[in-house]
Amino acid sequence: MEDNWGIIGHQKIIHFLKKSLEVNRLAHAYLFYGQESLGKTTVAEKFAEVLLKRPEAVATDLYKVETLEGKKDIAIEQIREWRSSLQLKPLHQGYKVGLIYGAEKLNKQSANALLKTLEEPTPQTVIILITSAWDRILPTIISRSQLIRFSPVNNQEIEEGLLAKNYPSIKVKNIVNLTGGYPGQIINFLENEEDFLEYQKFQKQAVSILDSNMAERFLAIEKLLDSVKEFNKKTTLAFNFLKHFSKVFRGLLLQNYNLTNWQQSKNFKTIKDYSASELLQKLTKIQEAQDQLLSNVQPRLVLENLFLNL
Numbered sequence: 001m002e003d004n005w006g007i008i009g010h011q012k013i014i015h016f017l018k019k020s021l022e023v024n025r026l027a028h029a030y031l032f033y034g035q036e037s038l039g040k041t042t043v044a045e046k047f048a049e050v051l052l053k054r055p056e057a058v059a060t061d062l063y064k065v066e067t068l069e070g071k072k073d074i075a076i077e078q079i080r081e082w083r084s085s086l087q088l089k090p091l092h093q094g095y096k097v098g099l100i101y102g103a104e105k106l107n108k109q110s111a112n113a114l115l116k117t118l119e120e121p122t123p124q125t126v127i128i129l130i131t132s133a134w135d136r137i138l139p140t141i142i143s144r145s146q147l148i149r150f151s152p153v154n155n156q157e158i159e160e161g162l163l164a165k166n167y168p169s170i171k172v173k174n175i176v177n178l179t180g181g182y183p184g185q186i187i188n189f190l191e192n193e194e195d196f197l198e199y200q201k202f203q204k205q206a207v208s209i210l211d212s213n214m215a216e217r218f219l220a221i222e223k224l225l226d227s228v229k230e231f232n233k234k235t236t237l238a239f240n241f242l243k244h245f246s247k248v249f250r251g252l253l254l255q256n257y258n259l260t261n262w263q264q265s266k267n268f269k270t271i272k273d274y275s276a277s278e279l280l281q282k283l284t285k286i287q288e289a290q291d292q293l294l295s296n297v298q299p300r301l302v303l304e305n306l307f308l309n310l
Helices: 009-022 038-054 055-063 076-086 110-119 139-143 155-164 169-179 183-191 191-212 214-225 230-255 262-267 276-294 299-308
Strands: 028-035 060-067 096-100 126-132 146-149
Touching: 009 038, 009 076, 028 038, 038 055, 038 096, 038 126, 038 183, 055 060, 060 076, 076 096, 076 110, 096 169, 110 139, 139 276, 155 169, 169 183, 169 191, 183 191, 191 214, 214 230, 214 299, 230 276, 230 299, 276 299
Parallel strands: 028 126, 028 146, 060 096, 096 126
Antiparallel strands: none
């Protein structure tokens, strides 16, 4: 496990990064992309530690950017301040590392400010962008970055890794069988039982909606959104529900190609059989609905329109 930086899965990615460091052929910018909870942030932060070598360098020469509390975008002022920090000489000999969490949340102005940094790289500086929605990132930023794609991790690897970290065996097997592939999410569920129970509730609700009539679907929307009052909370709730809904269709798609285990197949069982093309179309519609929520369209309208077209 230590040969893999103590990280569960992603051996090929870690081997590639280690080799790049050994032969001194590092990219100026990396884009770590893939679905949520796969381990992108864990690998990025460990890669930064390895680049900086010493804890004191991590404390002084690692510069991070993420959305501020209560904000939906990364502002241009944040990127300007971050750029200025990266232009300084490192306080310890070696690299400086710039880390951007949720890079898809860069707005037009902050993305263009970042682009200037990528076009005019400073020496001994490595930038790592992390995103779960790389299609929302400027193509010019993508073209100037080394792309590192993260995929779901094999269930056996996750089990072995978690057992090596002394998590309870029975609990590990149960959660891995139900969720599989997402180490970050599984660790969260192991440590936060309430989150796991909520996950199970949403998954059951998402599957039941697929097999319900339109009146039942609209009633489910009403119950979901009426559980909170504020617009922002309704939007967040709707967005998180669509994540679960998307996961159901991804599970059905994997099942369609015989790429999921028996236990997960039971969780994604519905009355209707969908073809692969139908599932891909539905995943596209869910993505469009999530984009509408991010554009501040009324959550009820978004969900009702989605369910009318599924």
